[in-house]
Amino acid sequence: MKTAAIICEYNPFHNGHKYHIMETKKKTGAKRVIALMSGNYVQRGTPAIMDKKIRAHAALLCGVDLVIELPLFAAASSAPDFAMGAVALLDKLGVVDYLSFGSECQEINKLKAIASFLIKYENEIESGIKDFMSLGHSYPKAKELYLTTHLKDASMIQILKQPNNILGIEYLKALIRLNSSITPVCVERIANDHHSTDLTPSISSATSIRSTLEQNLIEPLFSRVPDSLHDLYKHHYQHDFPVCSDDFSLLLQTSIHSTDDLTKIVGISKDFSDRLMKKLRPDQSFEDLILACKSKNITWSKTSRNLLHIMLGMTDSKFLLAKKYHMAPYYQILGFRRDSSSLIGAIKKETSLPMVRHLRPLHDPLEKEQQILLSVDQYAHQIYQAVIGQKFHTILKDEQIIV
Known part of the structure; x- marks a missing residue:
């Protein structure tokens, strides 16, 4: 069966x-x-x-x-x-x-071809993405910009823009x-x-x-x-x-203040940690803090995941x-x-x-x-x-x- x-x-x-x-x-x-x-x-x-x-x-x-x-x-x-x-x-x-x-996209073979391409050239792609991110682009935008110049089939670029x-x-x-x-x-x-x-x-x-x-x-x-x-x-x-999310606001604030080193949490860079502490106010809700910390080169979802990881104590070592x-x-x-x-x-x-x-x-x-x-x-x-x-x-x- x-x-x-x-x-x-x-x-x-x-x-x-x-x-x-x-x-x-x-x-x-x-x-x-x-x-x-x-x-x-x-x-x-x-x-x-x-x-x-x-x-x-x-x-x-x-x-x-x-x-x-x-x-x-x-x-x-x-x-x-x-x-x-x-x-x-x-x-x-x-x-x-x-x-x-x-x-x-309903062309499974085209999706498979893209997946194989991304694996085969993974190192080159990541290096190229970092170059674009250094110019201030978010990860998704940097990836799009890099692949636009390296994928010959323009339709594949459109496929890679769609969330599902x-x-x-x-x-x-x-x-x-x-x-x-x-x-x-x-x-x-x-x-x-x-x-x-x-x-x-x-x-x-x-x-x-x-x-x-x-x-x-x-x-x-x-x-x-x-x-x-x-x-x-x-x-x-x-x-x-x-x-x-806002139901967890107090828990998030408590976790931020009780974490000795935020950079030991999954996804938290020194820059993000500094930005978070600079933007943090005691009256902020979970959603307020996401909006305060997101930026041109860090997406809403990435920001929200970072805060969730802090609240749940998800460290790099455990990851x-x-x-x-x-x-x-x-x-x-x-x-x-x-x-x-x-x-x-x-x-x-x-x-x-x-x-x-x-x-x-x-x-x-x-x-x-x-x-x-x-x-x-x-x-x-x-x-x-x-x-x-x-x-x-x-x-x-x-x-x-x-x-």
């Missing part, structure tokens, strides 16, 4: 995500779908708007058979490390036949580097742009839906999410979501430990459908990865370095739960979601 995997955040789950699941099954013929989902913190450097259990439950109600959590160091990293962690984990499970991702294509190419690069047998499949992204803040009929971006929820408006959500999720979202709304495991030191099942027991059994038989439950070792022994990484995951989870407890006076239970 063929199994497809989708790397996701479902922040929150909406109609476009259901379409992706359906198209994945149609394109691959897979009978089973695994969602490898970020936990309570996401790649753009923010807390997820909903607890991971709500998002896992939503996925299981809409066609996913099994939801596995992507460990924190991968989930809160830049695109290359996010992709490597996700693909490495899927590869180590030993049961995944297809990796399906959304993209604006960029992440899809990182998945393909990871598959190549790992010599993985998983077959990549792309599903066309439909409706509005990934970063669009405008609500559109039926299918809207997660960005636009989050923006609406953060304004304490839930009614516009219902026409843009599957009917099967209406009761779930109504039940949890204002009980334990929405959660936003290097995560790299040792290709950002995938263990796996955790967040939820599953009752009829997927054979899939879980197959994973246990095929994988060499240790499994944890509720971010605690279960039956599989962990190496000391895996335990260190798990402790960071645990701390991040406890902080998220504490914020929900303070904001909504709700205590979340550690439980697997079974549908």
